[in-house]
Amino acid sequence: MATAATASHPASASTSGRDALAAASSSPAAVCLVPFRWWARVREEEAAGGVRYAATAAASPSYYGLRLLHSFLHPDLVLRLERGDGRAGGGGGSGGGRSYALVPADELSRALARQNSGFGLQNKHSFAGDSAGAYPLVLRISVRETSILNLRISKKDNPVENYKRANKIFNVDSQPVHVWDFSGQTNLILMNEWNRLHHDYCHADQENLLEVQVYAMSDSLTSKIGGTNKENSGDVNDLDRSFGRFGSTGLIGLENLGNTCFMNSSIQCLAHTPKLVEYFLGDYTRNINRTNPLGLNGELALAFGELLRSLWTTDRKPVAPHHFKEKIACFAPQFSGFNQHDSQELLAFLLDGLHEDLNQVKCKPYEEAKDASGRPDEEVADEYWSNHLARNDSVIVDTCHGQYKSTLTCPTCSKKSVTFDPFMYLSLPVPSTAKRTMTVTVFSTDGSREPCSYDVSVPKFGTLSDLVQALSIACLLGDDEILLVTEVYNNCIIRYLEEPSDSVSLLRDGDKLAAYRLSKKFEKSPLVVFTHQHFDEHSSVDNVTPQTKEFEAPLLAAVPETVNGLSLQDIYLKLLNPFRLSKGASSPSCTAGSNSDPVDLMDGIPSDSDSNFQNIQLEDDPESSNCSTNECEIRKGPSELNDVGTADSDKGANLKEFEFYLKNERGDGQQQKIDINEVDLLETVPSRLHVNVHWQQNASRQYDNSMLNNLPEIHKLELITKGTDDSVALHGCLEAFLKEEPLGPEDMWYCPCCKKHQQAMKKLDLWRLPEVLVIHLKRFSYTQFTRNKLETFVDFPTTDLDLSSYIADKSKQPSSHYRLYAISNHYGNMGGGHYTASIYHEEGKGWYKFDDDCVTPMSEDSIKTSAAYVLFYRRE
Template sequence: MCLVSIVNFLLFTNLQGQYKSTLTCPTCSTTSVTFDPFMYLSLPVPSTARRAMTVTVFSTDGSRGPFSYDVSVPQFGTLSDLVQALSAACTLGDDETLLITEVYNNHIIRYLEEPSDSVSLLRDGDKLAAYRLPKHYEKSPLVVFTHNFFIEHSGADSVTPQRKEFEAPLLASISETIDGLTLQSIYLKLLNPFQFSKSTSSLTDGERCSGDCAVDPMDATPSYQDESVPLEDNPERSHCNTNGCEVMDGPTKSYCGLTAVSDKEEDMELFEFYLTNERNDIQHARIEMNDLKLIETTPNRFHVSVHWYHSASRQYNTSVLNNLPEIHKLELIPKESEDCVALQGCLEAFLKEEPLGPEDMWYCPCCKKHQQAMKKLDLWRLPEVLVIHLKRFSYTQFTRNKLETFVDFPISDLDLSSYIATKNEQPNGHYHLYAVSNHYGNMGGGHYTASINQEGKGWFKFDDECVTPISEDIIKTPAAYVLFYRRE
């Protein structure tokens, strides 16, 4: 036997282990078992670091007012994690689903519909709006309303009216054929939660004001049907805000943001509707209410720009429409409960049963077609020298992350006996640590060191050409990347 063959034989004997891989068809329960060799265990590193995110949820049927929820998701979690947390926070019904969108410059710029996308794609300063929709809304087109109102702009020589857009669009599902009157009815229904109550009707024209307002908006209560919206907590409602005093019909009028709710027939003159595209470019002239067939085959998303008259602006509390909160900053869990996971937790995450990805479908010989089978890994045989790689680096199509999670690994006795699928003719499953490879830095660059236990002499740190003795109690760090164990 040649020297190379001997070396390879010794390496394989000492370093090579074996998996048992079981695939199970979710339809007929047919199983397929294979055995695969491994030279090292590459274990995922579960992270307990969390990210606090704020999302404002809107109804799409006018049944409740918007409300902003603070939810906590894994630091490198997915949109599926965000939807799950937000659904629980807003008590989403079984017949409802959430459509989360990213809002920028008063428009929806992205629909967050891919569950596997990472939340790390969302920046701290982004603004999110979620809409409660019927469970199977995908079968119906959506109408997206952007809206604007007049504000007073003081120049050097004159006062001129300018239009300003409300920050938060409104959204609803619609039928495939829609007319002008139906479009207005849908929009008015969406505005129901923002409408001031009838108590504001006691305000007379004499109580309206220009310039500095003397009327206390706390005397008027918006008719939110969702009692969870604490309007009195908003400091903007303790004085006349931008949406009140500055809204105007033309250059000569300015009122407080409160007045009587108009009769239904007067609603016809509150708004102007225009068909637009996604960039809010107006496509044609104003939509008239007597348009019997505004559009016969509605596209998947139908965009409308609504121009508010001042009379409309005085009837609705628009502070939520004008002030979407930003996503909160990244927050790690408090230091007293550090982001820490045991090595056994990494191993269990690696061995747990999970479905194959859509791109890795398995051909079931019984069903005669590709199926998204369940996959289960088991440790079948362990090597004399066990190398464990901690997967601290994660890659997606758009992101690259490094996990700084502290992994608590045994030094003197790693017991894997309970994880071995077969007990027949197996050596003992106890190992002790003799070396650690550490990585310091991030995805852009870093530095490697090694900690090695020399029999009878203790632990040493190898950092380039510098070798120094170290104590055993500083071996464990968040930089640990590759662990080397020898069977006892």
């Protein structure tokens, strides 16, 4: 098919125009190029139907651009403008440079007939200002295997004029248009250096190609302008069938090059982020910063842009991202080779690398962070954000960067430090719904109550803070008390579990735990640790002399102000008060490992129906780490009230029942017998004073030592089977991320008031939300000894994610409601797994599963799984 329309001087325009129009109108597929302003006026006055070519970047530019072109042309048409004499050079005016309308020939013929004129030059609406130049303009429309609209441009126009002309002729925005120069100056044109070029840039022997590239075209086959067109080929019916089959774009898979599913998943999610699609399908190369020392010389941005464009063609053939992987491995060696990696780690590197490659700040100014110093949060936040934007300006910042408020509080002097930091994504902890039931025996440090064992449920991969919280609720810990949890082995405390952030996974099932109730006023005081051994009448060598046996559970108390033999004896006897047997009294009924079912706690108020004994039973509380305890009787009989007096009256007898030995700071080695009457026992008191007590044979008959002699082991893991309770809401993950918690020992904060590093409390609040919110669910946990993956089902909203309740500053937020559009999924475990992507496709109005090179539709109900790893939301 070939159709020609000419625009020449008035002397010859009438005859040649009518002949060309008559020839063109005989073909039903013929179109004509006419001045747009003239055609607009004709349309308005005559109400004639006309079609104006417009390749605009709509919400889905690739789709609408194709449909508009296909409505009357064809997605593979080449528009070629050249001088009528066939010469490439010479003087004269421009071969184009005005806005034109592409009009079906039959429509134009009817419009001209109604206007009673020729090709418009004799019409009452003249072509003034729309002259094509001194040489006649010839338009050839032919079917070719290309997706480029080619135009001959004037040698007298500089690239800026060529670029503007492309926008005017085809009525397109600036982003979809690319100006290519075949003289070797392409980089100058594309790198935003146009204003430096002279007007005589285009030489007479130089050929330029002005390219108007419609989104989603197949790979273009550009050729030099000039000479005759002999490549006209193609079957229109075949092309029509091709368009119908591949009309939807963005549904192209990525080949797995060998354990590269993690990369494919992240790329597909980014390649379907609307703002990034629009940006990289436009002239993004103008914004590449090749001089940024923190960037990658623009190579990562170019590789990603090339890959994204290949994913937004109408050809559904899977793409092999060899070149992109080579660039990734070049700049991030950790991703080289063919091992499996974390998709979120690649995503973080990719976002940061693209930002630096496209950062428009050539010279980053130094901005000193200032403390709030009592200023309003709004003022401080704006100052931090302005400093951030002064050093960072890219499409990644505009799309993905947000800001949160961080507050540090010193535990000693309560000094607060407030900062406002940017974020590119949120890494949210996933509260595990898999529970571990642990048994801990709680002892008093003042002899006020007998020990009791509690079964508490903590998250499988929880922390010691979770354990202490659950245990505090179970044992009704007072506001003025703290719990000191220890690990006991072979009659000794081998470890004090004082770091709240340590994982409970470090504790084995066979370990034995003891916790001690300690008054807060003694939290920083030295402690005395009593280990003890007794004569076991049931074990002897000669059946006459009993053997000594060590008690399993040490006892612990605050060190007295005066450390001597009598003070240590008084403390030890006081600790033994709960174990003393009175006449007619049975053994204490608090037993380890009781399996009694818990009942209601009655708001924590113990029953007073029995004046001598109180039975306190605890039930699971979903708001207290789901702790559960065994039935525990706390003895508060009259005999206990007189224990101190009894101890005083029997002091002479006690001197013969117990012997005290001083041990070294580690609690082992040689023992030094303590003289009860010694006044000055120690010159300096260590933080842990270890004393070993030898029970005489008659002492064992006066005390019930069952709780001292047998500590229960930690129970085995109890995993809750998956069901409606085995899930957590995304809002729960957000709350866990934003809650106040202590810093780890490796992240100590220097307090300017205390003049030393402190384990401060840290509180986060969201302050400024980004256009695209990326949420990383922290399913993987790593320790020195273990690697685990949480399979917890996170229930996340697909529409209307409302974050308004988590925003500290609601005054400047355009919207805090988000819609889900992409998910990076991980199936399997740490040893082996597979990544996929679930993506909402705007053109298809539905969800699709991207499994490497396989792309298939999926229902919205099936996108919510326990495999969801990285969530992509965009602001509604």
